[in-house]
Amino acid sequence: xxxxxxxxxxxxxxxxxxxxxxxxxxxxxxxxxxxxxxxxxxxxxxxxxxxxxxxxxxxxxxxxxxxxxxxxxxxxxxxxxxxxxxxxxxxxxxxxxxxxxxxxxxxxxxxxxxxxxxxxxxxxxxxxxxxxxxxxxxxxxxxxxxxxxxxx
Amino acid sequence: xxxxxxxxxxxxxxxxxxxxxxxxxxxxxxxxxxxxxxxxxxxxxxxxxxxxxxxxxxxxxxxxxxxxxxxxxxxxxxxxxxxxxxxxxxxxxxxxxxxxxxxxxxxxxxxxxxxxxxxxxxx
Numbered sequence: 001x002x003x004x005x006x007x008x009x010x011x012x013x014x015x016x017x018x019x020x021x022x023x024x025x026x027x028x029x030x031x032x033x034x035x036x037x038x039x040x041x042x043x044x045x046x047x048x049x050x051x052x053x054x055x056x057x058x059x060x061x062x063x064x065x066x067x068x069x070x071x072x073x074x075x076x077x078x079x080x081x082x083x084x085x086x087x088x089x090x091x092x093x094x095x096x097x098x099x100x101x102x103x104x105x106x107x108x109x110x111x112x113x114x115x116x117x118x119x120x121x122x123x124x125x126x127x128x129x130x131x132x133x134x135x136x137x138x139x140x141x142x143x144x145x146x147x148x149x150x151x152x
Numbered sequence: 153x154x155x156x157x158x159x160x161x162x163x164x165x166x167x168x169x170x171x172x173x174x175x176x177x178x179x180x181x182x183x184x185x186x187x188x189x190x191x192x193x194x195x196x197x198x199x200x201x202x203x204x205x206x207x208x209x210x211x212x213x214x215x216x217x218x219x220x221x222x223x224x225x226x227x228x229x230x231x232x233x234x235x236x237x238x239x240x241x242x243x244x245x246x247x248x249x250x251x252x253x254x255x256x257x258x259x260x261x262x263x264x265x266x267x268x269x270x271x272x273x274x275x
Binding site: 007008010012015016017018020021022023024025028032035037039047049050052053054056057078080145 | 238239240241243244245246247248249250251252253257
């Protein structure tokens with residue numbers, strides 16, 4: 001078992017699904033196609049693994065609205081939790097909407113993940129990233145969903 | 153029969169999210185919502201959201217003023233409470249390269265790698 005001192009971060013920036021991970025996600029597709037009511041919107045963290053999982057798991061839900069939501073990102077423990085600029089996300093996932101992501105983080109040049117701000121925060125529940133306190137982001141996710149839950 | 157099997161299978165991937173009790177946000181989730189008739193996995197009652205924003209677009213905290221809540225919005229939210237519900241399905245992401253690395257190189261959970269410089273370079 002590695003300790004704090006000998007653990008080596010492999011620097012898998014925005015880590016990808018493995019073949020097994022893709023199979024896990026795709027195995028949900030036969031299930032999600034029968035959801036009743038049918039899904040109205042997909043919301044995923046802007047991390048590659050989350051959007052890929054959502055695409056594979058809900059692949060049979062054609063024409064569904066897809067939104068990224070930085071509130072659902074993970075804590076930044078390793079390079080694998082570091083995200084990418086909205087432009088890069090849009091290039092890889094053209095059917096996912098990154099408009100809100102881009103606009104909400106324009107002041108930080110599109111950096112929506114925890115990036116070691118000097119005040120210890122990133123204005124989106126920094127405590128999530130540094131202390132594990134999750135209550136605040138859960139509240140924010142609720143607000144976010146309350147808006148997108150109004151999709152008709 | 154099929155329905156039960158499907159539910160059991162999906163439930164293994166899905167985390168129940170409730171506002172009042174324990175909360176499972178999962179990590180890197182894909183979420184589908186829909187208008188509910190008879191939800192089978194996870195119910196999210198609209199009241200759980202306590203919509204202080206009413207029908208307004210989502211505004212992140214750092215851009216929020218002090219006038220988000222209004223009596224009319226609260227009233228509208230209350231009306232909606234009685235008419236519809238949404239189902240929220242939470243799905244955790246599949247196994248990643250990092251998951252496999254961590255499995256092979258067990259990490260004690262106290263180490264935090266935040267290389268600000270490296271992170272900035274990613275932009």
